[in-house]
Amino acid sequence: MTKRSSSITIRDVAREAGVSVATVSRYLNQNAPVSEKLADRIQRVMDELDYIPQETARHLALRRKNAIGLLLTNMHNDFFGPLLAGIETIVRSEGYNLLVATCRPELQTDSYLPLGGHNTDGLLVFANSLGDEQIAQLSERGFPLVLIHKTPAEGVSVPFVTVENKAATRKLVDHLITAHGRRRILLMRGPEQQEDSYWREVGYRAALADHGIAFDEALTLRGSFEREVAYAALKTFLVDAQHPLFDAVFAGDDDAAVGVYEALKEAGLRIPEDVSVVGFDDSRMSPFLMPPLTTVRAPTEAVGSSAARQLFCLLEGETPELETLHPTDIVLRRSCGCAT
């Protein structure tokens, strides 16, 4: 009772039970037969001593950490809740631990990674939390990796799971044009060099092209998929007297859309009467925003869980899906101009 549990080892148990450490270990792992008589005795002694196997020792002996890591770019987006939930479910069901860290390669000088082979058996890498070179390096060393919302660079073969960006965005922008007669649609870009950003822009441009509308760089802002950034960007855009007029905003994602809402409201512009606003993700709150946000439904929790599943395929030597693309579709609410 008063004994520090940390000091009780498998040898203590073995001694008290009058057996060898091997037998105790075998009993613990159930990986070799142990007679019932000894099993009982061992169990009794373990209870008595409050024995808890030290995982670290186990890890060292087995050369695995029983943990997988999740690298995120930040945590200030409601997008990450569902993602984490999806991942955690799978990870737990496999009996693994989940390490979480944020990381932005462009912000740090040294090559130190918070998560990697030194503390995990495999990594889930979200978007740009790692650079292409870092991914290639890990992959070359045979370290199990799966990418989330990012495709690997040319030549590196790493499973990835993401969502369909382009078609849905195109459809959404097309809706703005076709259904609501919008023609000057502001593009709120996502983070630089980010893949979702890229494909959403491609979809946006395609929709414009479909209707013979010229792409206008002046109608372009950097929203970074972050509410505050989007807010600030649009705010400065609006104070600039020279700015071209616009009648709609594709916000990049739902979080940025909220920043857009904020800036528009402060400028006295009504949504959707004066300007339509649309997002991407269909985060939990978007149906309840004022007005309800027209957006693209992305199955974020499913993305998380299938990414985790692919990683476990790798860990268990099965061959994973190299590419998992979750479908998306637009959901029309009031912010684009549709009736409730």
Next chain:
Amino acid sequence: MTKRSSSITIRDVAREAGVSVATVSRYLNQNAPVSEKLADRIQRVMDELDYIPQETARHLALRRKNAIGLLLTNMHNDFFGPLLAGIETIVRSEGYNLLVATCRPELQTDSYLPLGGHNTDGLLVFANSLGDEQIAQLSERGFPLVLIHKTPAEGVSVPFVTVENKAATRKLVDHLITAHGRRRILLMRGPEQQEDSYWREVGYRAALADHGIAFDEALTLRGSFEREVAYAALKTFLVDAQHPLFDAVFAGDDDAAVGVYEALKEAGLRIPEDVSVVGFDDSRMSPFLMPPLTTVRAPTEAVGSSAARQLFCLLEGETPELETLHPTDIVLRRSCGCAT
């Protein structure tokens, strides 16, 4: 290059550099002087061999895991984003890893904990992710623990950090009564046995008492701080023809408030004209809901970071604050009836 990095040990480095493992270790940890000549040689060899120290071996030798754990009840609430962000910042700055898991003692039979002394050096325990007995047990063993949004049971001395619940709730409900003339205020309770639930109810009752309004059990629902649960509860409440009329809802938290919004709208009830709605937390989206949600501002990210800080106090042998109570205050928006 083609060598598996996993097979390179400190002994390899030592041999190649013509020094002892002790010297390499000392150079790595900078905890004892190493001559410049050898240091250079060691560094060169490490670069050449792509040597990465195996953390698990280190953990075993040092008898610490260099990781802290966070136990959550679930991840489907926007509340957890800021909480995690606050924690992660501190954890990273201390050079530790962060393990995250969900856990509900009432839902599981065995006493197995996903996080504990076997894989972490200390634990952040959110609300009811652990039962009182489990907390007491861990605490007795001297395992570093800090509670979040929960106070320890009588007699167990564990640091905790939470927010002021009662006074703010009382003030908010008082506002409904005084400023908006509401008298039949529905109470959407939080999770059973949960402390925030309890104190918010106490605040609610106190406000009623202040105005001589009798507490009415019939005006009471279980919302569990979850949107879906709150929605379902209110939904069935509303179809029941016998139900007493009400003119306001204290939703328990912002997430539940959204569920309340949903159910009310479907019932054709206008917010705030027909019924006022108020929440708790001031989550990121609440200013942007339709209508903007009157609520209580709780510094969730600060709660996370100060909890983590207390835990590191424990780990480093300093004496932590036993009790950290973050102040809260009401923020008035339109859902209660106030003008924008």
Next chain:
DNA sequence: ACCGCTTACGTAACCGGTTACATTATGGCA
């Protein structure tokens, strides 16, 4: 009675680091 095979268990090496202690080299001082 003897052989071979299976089953239950013990011994000791091993995983890859840290570190107490021993050892050697160096410099200051009487």
Next chain:
DNA sequence: TGCCATAATGTAACCGGTTACGTAAGCGGT
């Protein structure tokens, strides 16, 4: 010149598990 304090390095035990290998007992078949 001899002696001691000090600094730099090496040796080997240790952290707490797992497991290859060896051994003894039990059992069936001829």
